[in-house]
Amino acid sequence: MKLFNAEQKMDRLNLIIGSGRLGASLANDLSDQGENVVVIDKGKSAFRKLAPSFGGMTITGDATNLAVLKEAQIEKASVVIVVTDADTINIMISQMAKEIFKKENVISRLYDPERKAVYDGYDIQLVYPAILSVNEINRLLTEQQSRRGEG
């Protein structure tokens, strides 16, 4: 894989939908790394979670609305990250990004792994907080057990 040089970094646009704990901290991180970031949230107060050093753009609006997505320059975005707090909204927006705007790189959060079937046939990368937590807790448990075994 090719590494991005500084110039390419300027061209890359990260569109983050949902400025919750996950969306906002991701936006802060990417902004600190010098990336272009646009964050959409339907409530203005959600942007308080962004750091004072955040250098990206914020848009207040409903991202299920095509006009709002266009205003956020979804056409130019190189990656679309959909992390609102509702599975149904995440599903619809990420599928709209794929189907209407033909975005190649779409990442979405899915709380309920049972709903995974709706993503079938779409190349959307998924993050499951529940499964990640289960794996992490299992890892901690086995670590503790092995430590106990040693001791």
Place this chain on the structure above:
Amino acid sequence: MKKHILLVGGYNKTISMSQSLLKKGYEVTVINSNYDHCQKMAEIPKLNVIFGDGTKPFVLQEAQIQTVDIAIALTQKDETNLVICELCKKKFEVYKTVSLIDDPKKIKFFYAMGVDSVVSAINAITNIVEQQALIDEITTVIPVGEGRITIAEVKIPMKAKTVGKKLWEIDLPKEVIIGCILRDEESMVPRGDTRIQAGDELILISSDKKEKAIKELTGEI
């Protein structure tokens, strides 16, 4: 076996629709996430009512989704309706899915997502209102054949210049025929020498130029 229809969400719509479907002999199940609404709907005889969120697969399973032939999503949120239909289609392989949609701009997108039928209440209502407002001579317009043919009901006003004329004397576009005339309590199939009277209701079948025909028929002297 009876066809099984699942209605998800909605309240007033769902009640009247489930009553009409039950009367026609279907097996009907409703899913609703409002407990009070569920209790009210449970008073309808023979209706299966499930309390829960229809976007959750286990709630759909509780509603015996495997036996459902048609699933209809009637909630007020587009994203909820979409997910319900996609789950029904992709996870449970329901034969037909129907979704109500609020934002008419997403109709094409919903079809692309595999929803079999997308109904836009806004489009339907604006069309009807527009018809009623712009062409007040027409009382009902029914589109058939994917909307290429329309059947319209036209009332002949007292002062219309066509009153007393025979049908063949009227210059109608060839895309329009008069299929039936309703006069008082009776209905008749008109012939070329039938005379039009004030107060007649004409049933027009047209492929095009309906507006011109209506102007011709109802225009004042």
